[in-house]
Amino acid sequence: MAVQKKTSAIKSTTKHLLxxxxxxxxxxxxxxxxxxxxxxLNRSPSKKLDIxxxxxxxxxxxxxxxxxxxxxxxxxxxxxxxxMTMNVGNSALKKGETLMDxxxxxxxxxPDIIVIRHQDSGAPNLLSQKVNCAVIxxxxxxxxxxxxxxxxxxxxxxxxxxIEGLKIAICGDILHSRVARSNIYLMNMLxxxxxxxxxxxxxxxxxxxxxxxxxxxxxxxxxxxxIVMMLRLQNExxxxxxxxxxxxYYEFFGLTPEKLKFASKDALIMHPxxxxxxxxxxxxxxxxINVSLVKEQVELGVAVRMACLKIYCK
Amino acid sequence: xxxxxxxxxxxxxxxxxxxxxGSVIIDDKGKIKAIGKDVKKISAPSAEVVDIKNHIIxxxxxxxxxxxxxxxxxxxENFRTLSQAALAGGVTSVVTMPNTKPIIDNVSMVDFIIxxxxxxxxxxxxxxASLTREIGGKEMSEFGLLSVKGIIGFTDVIKTVQNTETMAxxxxxxxxxxxxxMQHVEDYELSKNGCINEGEVSTRLGLGGISYIxxxxxxxxxxxxxxxxxxxxxxxxxSSKESLNVIKxxxxxxxxxxxxxxxxxxxxxENDIGDFKTFLKLSPxxxxxxxxxxxxxxxxxxxxxxxxxxxxxxxxxxxxxxxAQAAAGAVGIETLLPLAxxxxxxxxxxxxxxxxxxxxxxxxxxxVKKGSLKKGSDADICVFDLDEPWMVSGDSLKSKSKNTSIxxxxxxxxxxxxxxxxxxxxxx
Numbered sequence: 001m002a003v004q005k006k007t008s009a010i011k012s013t014t015k016h017l018l019x020x021x022x023x024x025x026x027x028x029x030x031x032x033x034x035x036x037x038x039x040x041l042n043r044s045p046s047k048k049l050d051i052x053x054x055x056x057x058x059x060x061x062x063x064x065x066x067x068x069x070x071x072x073x074x075x076x077x078x079x080x081x082x083x084m085t086m087n088v089g090n091s092a093l094k095k096g097e098t099l100m101d102x103x104x105x106x107x108x109x110x111p112d113i114i115v116i117r118h119q120d121s122g123a124p125n126l127l128s129q130k131v132n133c134a135v136i137x138x139x140x141x142x143x144x145x146x147x148x149x150x151x152x153x154x155x156x157x158x159x160x161x162x163i164e165g166l167k168i169a170i171c172g173d174i175l176h177s178r179v180a181r182s183n184i185y186l187m188n189m190l191x192x193x194x195x196x197x198x199x200x201x202x203x204x205x206x207x208x209x210x211x212x213x214x215x216x217x218x219x220x221x222x223x224x225x226x227i228v229m230m231l232r233l234q235n236e237x238x239x240x241x242x243x244x245x246x247x248x249y250y251e252f253f254g255l256t257p258e259k260l261k262f263a264s265k266d267a268l269i270m271h272p273x274x275x276x277x278x279x280x281x282x283x284x285x286x287x288x289i290n291v292s293l294v295k296e297q298v299e300l301g302v303a304v305r306m307a308c309l310k311i312y313c314k
Numbered sequence: 315x316x317x318x319x320x321x322x323x324x325x326x327x328x329x330x331x332x333x334x335x336g337s338v339i340i341d342d343k344g345k346i347k348a349i350g351k352d353v354k355k356i357s358a359p360s361a362e363v364v365d366i367k368n369h370i371i372x373x374x375x376x377x378x379x380x381x382x383x384x385x386x387x388x389x390x391e392n393f394r395t396l397s398q399a400a401l402a403g404g405v406t407s408v409v410t411m412p413n414t415k416p417i418i419d420n421v422s423m424v425d426f427i428i429x430x431x432x433x434x435x436x437x438x439x440x441x442x443a444s445l446t447r448e449i450g451g452k453e454m455s456e457f458g459l460l461s462v463k464g465i466i467g468f469t470d471v472i473k474t475v476q477n478t479e480t481m482a483x484x485x486x487x488x489x490x491x492x493x494x495x496m497q498h499v500e501d502y503e504l505s506k507n508g509c510i511n512e513g514e515v516s517t518r519l520g521l522g523g524i525s526y527i528x529x530x531x532x533x534x535x536x537x538x539x540x541x542x543x544x545x546x547x548x549x550x551x552x553s554s555k556e557s558l559n560v561i562k563x564x565x566x567x568x569x570x571x572x573x574x575x576x577x578x579x580x581x582x583x584e585n586d587i588g589d590f591k592t593f594l595k596l597s598p599x600x601x602x603x604x605x606x607x608x609x610x611x612x613x614x615x616x617x618x619x620x621x622x623x624x625x626x627x628x629x630x631x632x633x634x635x636x637x638a639q640a641a642a643g644a645v646g647i648e649t650l651l652p653l654a655x656x657x658x659x660x661x662x663x664x665x666x667x668x669x670x671x672x673x674x675x676x677x678x679x680x681x682v683k684k685g686s687l688k689k690g691s692d693a694d695i696c697v698f699d700l701d702e703p704w705m706v707s708g709d710s711l712k713s714k715s716k717n718t719s720i721x722x723x724x725x726x727x728x729x730x731x732x733x734x735x736x737x738x739x740x741x742x
Contacts, residue, residue, distance in 0.1 A: 021518070120519035120636030122590035141638070143520025178520060205523055206514040239507060292525055 016135040017312055020145035020185040026240070028189060034307035035154050035300070042078070042302055055112040055313055060086040060102070061138070062118040062126075066157045067273055067298060068138050068148070075305035081112075081313070088121035099123055100130060107131040113313045116140075121178075134312040140238070142178050148272055149182035151304040153190060155297050156227055159268060162298045164191030169222050169263070170212075171197040172231035172253060172280050175204050176238070179272045180231055184210050197221035198253060201242045218253060222262040229270045230255050230281050246279050256282045260291070269295050315736060317342050323366035324695070325349060327373055328670035329677075329686035338371060340693040344736030349687050364738075366697055369730055372669050374406025374694030376676040376685045378574055379550060380625035380647050381471075382408075383714070384430060386415025391627040391714045395433035399713040400437050401740035404696030404729040405623070407677075407684045408437040412449075413471040419444040420457050424463040436739055440466040440680060441663070445484065445495065451475050454484045457493045459629070466680055469496035469550060472597045472642070474532055476502055482539050489545035494680065496548045497536060499557070500598065505526035509638055511553075511601040515584045521637060524599050526554035533557055537564045540571060547571040549622060549681055553579050553598035555608035559619050572679045573617065574610050576624035577646055577653050578719050582606070586719075592633045592640035593594040593717045596624070610650075610662050613671055620676045621668070623650040627715030644719035648711050651698060653720060655727035658700075665700075693736040696726045702728040 020028070040108040041047060057076040061069055069085060076083040088102060099118070106114065113134045116124045121141030130133040162209055168187050174196050175181045187194050194212045197201070207214050215221030222228060233249065243249050260267060269285065269292045277283040286292055320338040327333075327349070336351035339358045350358065355363070377400070383391040401407055410427070412418035418427060418441065443460045445468040447453045454469060468488075474497065475481045488495050503657050505528040510516050512523025529552060538546050547688060552558065561573055574716040578596055583603045585593045595716065613619040626643025633640050646653075654672065657663040677685030684694060706723045708716035732740035 092597075098631075098634075099636060118636065122638075125590055126634075126636055141520045141636075143518075180521065181518075204517040205512045205525075206517055208513040210517065253423050303602040 010193040015312070016124070017146055017308055018124050018128060018135065018137050020146050020149055020182045020189070021144065022283070023146070025121065025189050031150055031307050031311060032154055032157065034311060035150070035168045035303045038303035039158070039300065042299070047078050048080065049078060049265060051081040051310055052076065052079040055081045056110065057081045057083045057309065058106055058111045058114045059083065059138070060088060060106065060114055060116045061086065061137070062088050062116070062123070063116055065087060067301070068117065071298070071301045072138060072305050075302050075309055078302070079306055079309055081309065096099065100118070103127050103130045107133070109197055113309060114195045119307060134314060136308055136312060139178055142176055142181070143171045144182045145178040146182050147301070147305055147308055148179050149186040150308070151297060151301040152183055152229065152270060152272070153186055154300045154304055155270065155293050158296065158300065159293065160226065161171060161185045163187060166192045166226045167195070167224055167264075168192045168227040168229065169195045169197055169217070169220070169225040170231065171255065173202045173233050174194065174198050174207065175202045177231050181210070183229065184212055190214075195225065199243060199249070218259050222259065225263040226267055228255065228263055228267055231272065233276055233279055234273060250279055254278070254280055254282065255285060255286055260285065267291070270294065270297060272297070315342055315344060317347070317358055317361040318364055318736060319355060320364045320366050320369050320371065320562040320695070321372040323385050324368065325371045325687070326666055327504065328666050329674040329685045330688055334665055337697070338687065338695070340733070344693050346687050346689055346691045346693050348689065369697050369699050371687075372404070372696050373673040373687050373700070374696050374732065374734065375404050375651060375672045376407040376678070376680070376682075377625070377647055377650060378409045378620055378676045379404045379411065379576075379622035380408045381411045381413070381627060381643070383627065384414065384427065389714070390435050390629055391683050392688050393431055395712065395714040399645070399648040399711065400727060401732045401734070402712050404651050404698060404732050405437070405647055406694035406696070406732065406734050407440060407445035407682070409440045409442055409466060409680065411469065411471045412442050412444045417444050417449055419447050419449075420443070421456070421459055421463055424460060424465060428464055435592070437734065438684065441681065442467045442469050442496065444468065445470045445497075446475060446480070449473050451477065452480060454480070454487060457488060458491055461491070461493050466682070467496045467548070472498050473558040474498050474500045474502065478535060478539075479535065482520060482543065485543035485547065486675055489543045492546060492547060494546040496533070496550050499529050499532040499536070499552065501528040501531050504531065507640070509595055509599070509609060511584045511599045512588060513584065513602065515587060519587070519590065519592045519637070526556045526601065529554055529598060530556045530560055533560050537571070538567060540569060544570065549573045550616070551576045551598055551622065552609070553605065554599050555605045558608055558612045558617055565617060572619040574620045574622050575613070575618050577621055577650050578624060578644060580606065580609055580613075580621065581653050581656060582719060587631070590636065590637045592637055593644055593721065594719050595640050595642045596638060596644060596719070597642040610657060614663055614667060619671065619679065621650070621654055621671045623647040625683040625713075626716045627713055629715055633717055644710065644717050645713045645715055646719065648707055648713060649718065649720060649725070651654055651696070651723040651729060652704075652727050655700065656725070659726050695733040696729060697731040698727060698729045699728050704728050
């Protein structure tokens, strides 16, 4: 009995994965440990397991996505779940159906887990209040993208063996980035020091209160950094003027081999994708397998999502 | 009706600087005949006696900002439910907002709501018309014609006239005919895409923020215009410390205008939004605790003249949405006084000051003979127990919509009885 109690204490206390903010350090570490076990499986010729056999996973995407959606799709299938993907962006919403209506409809089909991406911050939280199954946030508005941060952490651990004590820079359009927010929470939680770098107009209000140092100068911000995370300039979310031009942005904030020299000698580059080559990152640098972890991020993304599905699927 | 005498009361009437134990005699026409410590039962031997049981008597509250759903939004609130909620909160006079469907911006609409209000409402209604036609911010409403029909003031409710030239013309025209302009202060370009205060909470929740500058810049602009075109100008609601600084500077210069604040901004801050509570999505937004404290101080120092409920009923459909899409506003007319009493109990404001901002001050701004219990006034009276503890529950509120911003809050002080024109219209 005592042993059982102990494991249940480590077991996730929340039913849903809504954000890193709601996660305890034990829960985060558990997901990362679990994910590690799937890395080699995903590289082996026989990738299929039956852990989630008989379970139904619904991917509910209100916003277009290629890599996150396919990653969750594959993760569910490799665990043996029945996966259904719905791109709601262009059907129900246009007919006036609300998120709540969609939730109730899906709930009636008895899914075991719903993976949701939505353009509005907090939409997964609302959904989780109305359905009987677990909800995984696959990105909501400008708030959180927890599985992206977890896969970034796994990628770093895979290369650097640890996160504690590392210095991590997150650069670019912090204002519109849920990836930045989730990474700030997670990297802080795992013991890294986090710098955010970007033009003032793309820096969220009171960002320092999240436990980071903010810089507008790449040279200062990248100093002694072990990891450089570049973010995409989210033009589709920008209404009005934030920057004079892409050319000017690239000049001051685009990651080039010269600017990378400000960071540690063995610094590695990450990017959540999709990349705007020549806007936030030099195209050769992005493809340089010696410094760029971009492909590894995508690969380990599947492992992290498998771990999340396994843990949160009842 | 029969003459009444209200005995064993503590009477607080800031309009005559009164705070004393005494009695009130209401004559057979529903007017105050005598009031104060010297009034004795013996002077009205035939009057019906109402024992107030040492509760407090104040003038019926005048709420300068409430939304009644008629016409067009009867599913959110109607005259009957608004009246019940108001009276249960000791509010006897309500300034109603014109953002109905259709919008109240023409004479025939005014006739309609006055008639409808007379038939269905059991409170004093003071309707506002829109400041600009269709609340479009472009053409001014027919101030003169509408005033003659009984419109008390002009406001675009939660919209601001953005065009400076239009605003200048409105104030210039209004200064001549003496109508009351009630402005919502928000610069749209600065507030667009925003739904809560810009700061740590908006960053964490990933929601668009509204900077205090959006409010401040319109106040600066309007007060500059007011200097040129002195009209009756009232700021509906302010939310930040910075706005108070601008107001202070201008009031010290001798500029005449009045300022309101919502009870929500005096009692809550942005942290109360928690995990996307849409009932706390308000306009203007809740801001920092520093701002809240400054607003309370603003009342104390007289920079802020009135407290309003900003009663905004919204049904579930409007609130059960992702935060950015959800409707803004909360019901509050029923809890206005009890919630305001918190500031007395936590010793941040004197009781008489709170009552003043709820009664005589709004009446003076509106130029109506309400908010006072002077001899000859209408006997609109609120009786409340200063200490009775109770807990707010949306379901038991009388308003048709249940979107209270203070669900589950424990309050101290409760309305026991409300008189309108000398008649008991609410009893707990």
